[in-house]
Amino acid sequence: MKKRVLILWDETQYMVKAEKLLHQLVTEAGFDDDDYELVKVPMPKGKKYGKREIPQLTAWAAERIETHKCKYVVAMGSNAYQAVTGQTGIKKARGKPVEHGKCILLPMYHPNMVVHDPGNLPILEADFQCLNNVLEFGGIPEERDLDFVIVDTWGKVNQMLRALRGCVSSDLETSRLYPFTTVLDDKIERGIKLTQAEEDQYRATHCEGKKSRSLQSLLPRVISIQFATAFKQWIIPAETAGIWSRRELEQIVEQVTEKLEDCYLVGHNWKFDALWMRVRFGVDWKADFDTMLAHYILDENDNHGLKYLAQKFLGAPDWDVAGDVKTSWSMKNAKYAAHDVYYTRKLRYYFAKQLKCDSEVKKVFDEILMPCVHLFTEAEFDGVYVDQAKFGEAEAYLREEVAKATAELDKWAHPEWAEVDKATGKPTINWGSPKQLARLLFEDLEIEVVERTKTGAPSCSESVLLRIDHEMVGALLKWRAAQKQLSSFIEGWKPYIDLKGYLHPSFKLHGTVTGRLSCEHPNLQQVPRDKRIRSLITAPEGWELIEADLSQIELRIAAELADETAMLEAFRSGVDVHWLTAIREIERGAGYKDEVIDTAYRYDQKKRNYSDAIELLLKIGPDIAAELNEFWKETRKKAKAINFGYLFGMWWKKFKIYARDNYGVHITDEQAQESRKAFFALYGKLPKWHDRQRRFARMNGYVRSLSGRKRRLPEAMNGRDTPDRREAERQAINSPVQSFANELNLMSAIQLRREYPRAQVRLAGTVHDACLVYARKAKVSEVYTRILQIMSSPALLTEFEIDLKVPIEAEAKIGPWGAGVNLEKWLKAQKEAA
DNA sequence: TCGGGGGGCGCG
């Protein structure tokens, strides 16, 4: 009897399991044995098919398809896919039915993928659902559920307004990703011609390579605003379509805003759309459910793109269109837009159901992630203010530094070594090129190679340069430092500074696997601590910048999780744990006798023996010790790195390298091993906690932070002790700490926003364990005091039923970032100024 | 001409 579907796949190592699984999938999808024919493709001679095998293979496949006379062909796995099409790339092709000669081909992953990782099951299920759709439709299905309306008359506006109730999804198409008007946008808008350099920079920032687009079309514009309701999708042509006037558009937006108040609003990466609506229309659309963040909290390891998710979970087709279709108004664009909202709305039901299965994860989503959408929409909208005068000064200074260093370095660009520049006839070396530099140092100058990179090239990193005895090293390091600051933070910021001098860094709530946020355009979280750069970020007129950070928060959380007696005791009694580590380490080796006894003597002019002096140092803490002797400043910094390194699984070999690079201390292997042992002797419960985490991850394939957030670590379940598994185990230790530290910070930011109106207090951004906040001048004292209270015990902790043994402490500074002072000093300065 | 990888380095 003739079968409808031909399934091609290949022989693999877990064939029994795979076959069982396939049978199960096929049955669940509603097929019986008469529906399909299962055929194995010939195995490649080696691991993969060779180039010469391909024509033979495709001929074989074509013949099989011909003899079976099936209209539908399923190719499972890359080999089967290659057999049919001659092409590689199953990852991109899977789940999308295509016409192949006389038949319809549906590529899928091999069932083995699920045998290897059961988490992939939904992908295959969705693909079989897709196969069903294809059979039912009798070809490649159009989206029959899709029913979109172009809202281009007042009649349709009214229809739409009536339909906007219950669960509504929304989405925007925009001309580019960055919504704010920059200096160059303003020039274009006003018809001022850009210089070539300006145009290049502008395109590099906004164009993503598409050189053909006119500058006009790159201005920040909303192309369309769309909604999906139960049965229809409503596409409102917006700023560039020329269908509605500005005034009419604003009128429509206003009426929609009113209706949305009573809707359950769903978005995918809603912060993006909310920000655009705020910037372009001044309205505040709050979402109740973000499908991207829902999927992020459900699987932090996966991608979170809308199309990807719709294909993976809903068996949707690939509705992607070329880039230029998305950035200008057209019917194609409207159809694309309709897909976006349609599937966003569908995904919300799917993910809401998934979230219900894990109430702990759901809580993080509801209480932290969703509130952050609104919080960070506002923060990004406001942005951070850049001191324009100081910015110019810093730029001039850095250019001078780079020029000086370059002049110094160019002495070494001898004609017989360096490439000769054709234009100037002078030998040049690009000091930013590791390759050219390596040639100069290790070939021409015949310096011995110190270290190699993982690809085998001689390394030119700072740590290597410091070990090279050559007079150009100093200039080289100066050049790098100045060049880095200039390119990353001066030139790097320029394209993003808006007309009023603000930067609007974009925070990705889904940016990391641990639950931290990432930040880009520009990245506020990597601004150097060097005051020259950091203090460029400051408060605008009438406001003050307050930076409040959680003190040693990761260490505190580790102490809590490990129930580490000595650490908890130190935190309770106010001893600085980095200091404790440092002093005990010194004591162990009976080192720095002179400094220890001398500093103790300077403190109160009393003579002490070594061990009494040690105890005194421990008591007075690093700050006072540093005042008595500069030496202790370095000591504490060193111990900080030791704490974090050992805490999260650093091995003694790395510690040895660390000590050498950062402190110029050359220790022996034995000393390094001894140091590690001593650390774990001092904090005896840490290894037990490490073991607990490793075991749990190995058993369950995930760990949770105190808030309940999951970090999925499938590699931890590997049967064998592989490097991958080791990595997962270290993450099992680090993740809950990093994750919860960040959550405490976010809980505080959320609460601060709830307690103060925007007219008084605004969040400017977060940096992992710190909040950057703008407060009205008149409110500074109050906010300063309150934020410290909030951070040391945010109300959401109670909501999460978390009761910490370890005390949480915060500290705050007022003033330009990185150059602020405490409240006392600030008040004094205010008084003097008045 | 682009996209991606590598090297290097800024932050927590």
Next chain:
DNA sequence: AAAGCGCGCCCCCCGA
């Protein structure tokens, strides 16, 4: 055997 974690961005370089 091999052993801190998490990011983004700059520049160079090379292959498609």
